[in-house]
Amino acid sequence: MIKARVTVTLKNGVLDPQGKAIEGALSGLGFQGVGHVRQGKVFDIELEGTDRNAAEANLKDMCERLLANTVIENYTLALD
Amino acid sequence: MIKARVTVTLKNGVLDPQGKAIEGALSGLGFQGVGHVRQGKVFDIELEGTDRNAAEANLKDMCERLLANTVIENYTLALD
Amino acid sequence: MKSAVVQLPGLNRDRDMIDALTKISGQAPVTVWQTETSIPDVDLIVIPGGFSYGDYLRCGAIAARMPVMQAIRDKAEKGVKVLGVCNGFQILVETGLLPGALMRNTSLRFVCKEVLLEVVNADTAFTRAYEEGQVIRCPVAHHDGNYFVDEETLASMQDNRQIVFRYAAGTNPNGSLSDIAGVINTAGNVLGMMPHPENLIEAAHGGLDGRGIFASALDVIVA
Amino acid sequence: MNIRNSIEITPELVASHGLKPDEYQRILDLIGREPTFTELGIFSAMWNEHCSYKSSKKWLRTLPIKGPRVIQGPGENAGVVDIDDGDCVVFKMESHNHPSYIEPYQGAATGVGGILRDVFTMGARPIAAMNALRFGAPDHPKTKHLVSGVVAGVGGYGNSFGVPTVGGEVEFDERYNGNILVNAFAAGLAKSDAIFYSKAEGVGLPVVYLGAKTGRDGVGGATMASAEFDESIEEKRPTVQVGDPFTEKCLLEACLELMKTGAVIAIQDMGAAGLTCSAVEMGAKGDLGIELDLDKVPVREERMSAYEMMLSESQERMLMVLRPEKEDEAKAIFVKWGLDFAIVGKTTDDLRFRILHQGEEVANLPIKELGDEAPEYDRPWIAGNGKSPLPASEVAEPQDYNVALLKLVGSPNQASRRWVWEQYDTFIQGNSLQRPGGDAGVVRVDGHPTKALAFSSDVTPRYVEADPVEGGKQAVAECWRNISATGAEPLAATDNLNFGNPEKPEIMGQLVGAIQGIGEACRALDFPIVSGNVSLYNETNGIAILPTPTIAGVGLLPDWSKMARIGDMRDGDVLIMIGT
Numbered sequence: 001m002i003k004a005r006v007t008v009t010l011k012n013g014v015l016d017p018q019g020k021a022i023e024g025a026l027s028g029l030g031f032q033g034v035g036h037v038r039q040g041k042v043f044d045i046e047l048e049g050t051d052r053n054a055a056e057a058n059l060k061d062m063c064e065r066l067l068a069n070t071v072i073e074n075y076t077l078a079l080d
Numbered sequence: 081m082i083k084a085r086v087t088v089t090l091k092n093g094v095l096d097p098q099g100k101a102i103e104g105a106l107s108g109l110g111f112q113g114v115g116h117v118r119q120g121k122v123f124d125i126e127l128e129g130t131d132r133n134a135a136e137a138n139l140k141d142m143c144e145r146l147l148a149n150t151v152i153e154n155y156t157l158a159l160d
Numbered sequence: 161m162k163s164a165v166v167q168l169p170g171l172n173r174d175r176d177m178i179d180a181l182t183k184i185s186g187q188a189p190v191t192v193w194q195t196e197t198s199i200p201d202v203d204l205i206v207i208p209g210g211f212s213y214g215d216y217l218r219c220g221a222i223a224a225r226m227p228v229m230q231a232i233r234d235k236a237e238k239g240v241k242v243l244g245v246c247n248g249f250q251i252l253v254e255t256g257l258l259p260g261a262l263m264r265n266t267s268l269r270f271v272c273k274e275v276l277l278e279v280v281n282a283d284t285a286f287t288r289a290y291e292e293g294q295v296i297r298c299p300v301a302h303h304d305g306n307y308f309v310d311e312e313t314l315a316s317m318q319d320n321r322q323i324v325f326r327y328a329a330g331t332n333p334n335g336s337l338s339d340i341a342g343v344i345n346t347a348g349n350v351l352g353m354m355p356h357p358e359n360l361i362e363a364a365h366g367g368l369d370g371r372g373i374f375a376s377a378l379d380v381i382v383a
Numbered sequence: 384m385n386i387r388n389s390i391e392i393t394p395e396l397v398a399s400h401g402l403k404p405d406e407y408q409r410i411l412d413l414i415g416r417e418p419t420f421t422e423l424g425i426f427s428a429m430w431n432e433h434c435s436y437k438s439s440k441k442w443l444r445t446l447p448i449k450g451p452r453v454i455q456g457p458g459e460n461a462g463v464v465d466i467d468d469g470d471c472v473v474f475k476m477e478s479h480n481h482p483s484y485i486e487p488y489q490g491a492a493t494g495v496g497g498i499l500r501d502v503f504t505m506g507a508r509p510i511a512a513m514n515a516l517r518f519g520a521p522d523h524p525k526t527k528h529l530v531s532g533v534v535a536g537v538g539g540y541g542n543s544f545g546v547p548t549v550g551g552e553v554e555f556d557e558r559y560n561g562n563i564l565v566n567a568f569a570a571g572l573a574k575s576d577a578i579f580y581s582k583a584e585g586v587g588l589p590v591v592y593l594g595a596k597t598g599r600d601g602v603g604g605a606t607m608a609s610a611e612f613d614e615s616i617e618e619k620r621p622t623v624q625v626g627d628p629f630t631e632k633c634l635l636e637a638c639l640e641l642m643k644t645g646a647v648i649a650i651q652d653m654g655a656a657g658l659t660c661s662a663v664e665m666g667a668k669g670d671l672g673i674e675l676d677l678d679k680v681p682v683r684e685e686r687m688s689a690y691e692m693m694l695s696e697s698q699e700r701m702l703m704v705l706r707p708e709k710e711d712e713a714k715a716i717f718v719k720w721g722l723d724f725a726i727v728g729k730t731t732d733d734l735r736f737r738i739l740h741q742g743e744e745v746a747n748l749p750i751k752e753l754g755d756e757a758p759e760y761d762r763p764w765i766a767g768n769g770k771s772p773l774p775a776s777e778v779a780e781p782q783d784y785n786v787a788l789l790k791l792v793g794s795p796n797q798a799s800r801r802w803v804w805e806q807y808d809t810f811i812q813g814n815s816l817q818r819p820g821g822d823a824g825v826v827r828v829d830g831h832p833t834k835a836l837a838f839s840s841d842v843t844p845r846y847v848e849a850d851p852v853e854g855g856k857q858a859v860a861e862c863w864r865n866i867s868a869t870g871a872e873p874l875a876a877t878d879n880l881n882f883g884n885p886e887k888p889e890i891m892g893q894l895v896g897a898i899q900g901i902g903e904a905c906r907a908l909d910f911p912i913v914s915g916n917v918s919l920y921n922e923t924n925g926i927a928i929l930p931t932p933t934i935a936g937v938g939l940l941p942d943w944s945k946m947a948r949i950g951d952m953r954d955g956d957v958l959i960m961i962g963t
């Protein structure tokens with residue numbers, strides 16, 4: 001079995017209301033020197049099989065078709 | 081400036097409705113051999129200064145106090 | 161009896177709640193803004209529903225860390241009644257005043273409909289107007305009402321009769337563990353619930369089933 | 384990316400701004416020189432179909448817009464109708480079709496956000512929303528994704544903002560495969576003597592920027608909304624606008640608080656081509672010039688050019704002319720709600736629209752002409768060769784009526800829409816007397832013991848295609864009937880005219896015919912049109928959508944205890960059919 005982590009983040013320039021709210025909350029809690037915060041998602045996925053190339057191609061396909069909204073998001077893959 | 085990535089994931093044993101839904105959706109799209117999927121969050125945070133130890137302590141504090149709900153979530157830190 | 165309604169940016173059922181409290185007790189609640197660090201002397205503090213701070217990060221997470229919540233915690237420790245509805249419940253859970261966590265609905269969708277609630281414990285300051293086992297109607301409207309708690313805590317909550325409302329008759333709208341819709345703290349003065357009793361308190365709402373909660377908490381005789 | 388103002392103006396650049404050669408010539412004649420790059424962007428925003436209504440204006444003028452209850456007809460952010468006792472209802476409908484096709488969740492969400500802003504800019508607190516949605520065939524590969532995204536987006540924004548969604552439509556037809564329709568309606572309640580308008584008054588007064596910061600969101604969006612799609616749209620993806628309902632809710636509360644202080648002379652929301660359209664409109668309506676200093680504009684991104692700032696469609700922003708002595712009080716309200724408040728310019732007496740950026744004047748244009756001199760077309764049109772009626776003799780009798788009935792009620796266009804409206808908050812505000820599922824949504828007028836308002840949105844596009852005039856009439860009549868079926872008196876309506884490419888005479892014929900039919904029906908029923916929106920060029924690869932002139936109407940129930948509703952029927956009740 002292959003374990004993979006897909007990380008999906010917002011493209012530059014796309015408004016991130018969540019990140020903005022967290023910046024505000026962190027400074028409200030007294031944390032100093034916090035610059036931009038951007039929020040994204042991770043998916044930890046288990047895949048049957050051992051062929052890492054196939055897994056990677058498969059994961060890419062999953063990202064394009066479901067996991068990432070490529071209009072506004074980028075994604076990266078990491079295999080265990 | 082230090083760039084950090086905080087990753088927050090659900091603890092084992094906590095039901096993950098989003099992960100479950102994604103499993104279903106992936107198999108609905110015809111992807112085979114997909115086992116468990118768990119969804120989490122990432123936060124990309126910019127911090128002023130250069131002291132990595134201080135930054136790490138600071139980030140840990142942010143996680144405990146805001147970014148993670150330690151009732152159901154774990155977190156990990158990675159500094160650039 | 162006097163009441164207070166907490167107003168945080170992004171809450172949006174504060175006006176509904178103020179209206180309900182006014183209509184039921186005949187007295188308008190005082191309002192408390194996010195930055196206030198002390199709360200006037202009241203018998204009941206209500207945190208209404210909505211999307212405080214956008215519910216970004218996690219529902220209620222940012223609200224739970226605002227100064228006003230410390231003031232509420234102090235009051236709660238002194239025995240003042242605190243009611244959190246919907247986002248208010250999520251906030252109470254995030255502050256740790258109530259156990260558990262409220263996660264995304266299993267449908268992953270916002271759900272707005274009327275459900276049935278079983279009054280599991282009618283022996284609380286918020287449910288005295290009802291009978292034990294009574295089933296009442298109540299609207300729900302939320303995206304994250306899927307209550308979760310670990311088994312050990314659940315067992316002790318059961319022992320302490322902390323589960324106050326359950327979704328009845330197969331109406332669980334969100335996948336909540338054990339059909340839990342509302343829970344109370346061990347001291348019995350802090351109640352959190354996902355459904356919106358404030359939207360079912362007058363003829364125009366098509367029913368009065370929600371009145372009992374406010375009537376109990378405000379010591380008003382229910383009509 | 385950093386777009387300079389000194390970019391050379393080539394015919395290609397002009398064309399890519401959606402301006403035809405004769406339109407560009409008109410610009411040259413008007414200003415007597417070549418425009419700067421920023422100026423070209425400003426013209427393209429002001430003169431595109433979406434902002435200028437250049438293909439439809441001639442026909443829209445024929446609609447009935449007056450009535451004893453009409454306080455404000457088309458031409459403002461929303462229409463205003465008197466509902467007695469010093470109360471009025473403020474409402475409008477607006478499309479977000481193209482953005483929703485590209486990014487369904489955010490497109491639909493920002494559509495809802497935009498219409499809510501239109502309503503509260505006028506001083507009204509939103510009390511009801513509707514959404515009229517049209518998607519492609521249920522089995523088309525894109526439909527599922529589009530439906531779930533759009534419905535989640537409508538709900539995501541409206542639920543968080545806190546307005547009950549009380550009605551709408553959802554329909555499927557393959558003709559929407561490449562162009563879905565997302566029409567959002569909102570209504571709000573205000574006092575008739577406390578309505579706010581966009582017309583600036585007074586020279587040398589501060590122009591204030593309110594709300595969220597400006598980013599590069601949707602730069603060029605308004606131009607896109609007026610262009611036909613082709614296959615390459617997926618590549619051209621502009622920066623998508625992301626909605627922030629939390630900021631909008633804060634903006635609502637801050638604006639209503641601000642309006643009570645008497646600080647507001649004029650206010651306008653920033654919608655399509657935000658800063659440009661809002662500033663020009665405020666100045667031109669008030670016969671004043673406007674000078675903006677872009678260095679004062681709160682920005683979210685670095686190194687934004689004047690062009691980008693003037694065309695940005697970042698959401699949750701407003702522009703206001705302020706009574707200077709109220710500055711501190713006004714600012715305190717916005718600070719309290721965590722919003723930006725920045726004086727970014729002033730009104731002038733020279734009727735010029737002047738933009739300063741980093742010490743340079745990047746635009747200097749005649750403000751009235753930007754709006755008034757926009758091209759207007761009398762496009763050629765032909766009355767459609769509508770479909771002939773289908774004689775009953777040509778339709779085979781069903782073999783089994785039970786099977787036929789089940790098939791009918793189970794078909795995608797007839798089945799229950801509960802799965803949609805259960806994702807919308809329909810209880811919030813505690814005034815919903817009839818939630819979706821009946822003929823019209825009914826909402827109690829807050830603070831009044833007996834009054835309520837009814838809302839319905841309707842159109843049957845295949846009728847409009849078969850006969851645009853009759854189809855237009857039918858849409859109005861259905862809306863009227865749905866409202867009156869609750870016992871309400873229909874007061875006024877708003878329309879959202881969704882059509883294909885008006886440069887094609889047969890499409891233009893549909894538009895002309897539908898407007899004619901709507902006008903006739905509205906005159907006959909004393910049901911004036913007080914606001915509206917036109918969405919043209921809904922075509923992909925030459926295939927146009929079904930002509931879809933959505934009509935949304937508002938009615939008044941003096942006493943809601945006498946309201947009628949569907950349901951509540953008992954065994955043995957008598958069913959009566961009335962009408963023809």
Ligand SMILES: Nc1ncnc2c1ncn2[C@@H]1O[C@H](COP(=O)(O)OP(=O)(O)O)[C@@H](O)[C@H]1O
Binds near residue numbers: 513549803822
């Ligand atoms: N997108 C939607 N949002 C909210 N309510 C909707 C939506 N679509 C349909 N509805 C509601 O579902 C019911 C049935 O819709 P429809 O078939 O269009 O009604 P009718 O033909 O009777 O006007 C109506 O009450 C309508 O308001």
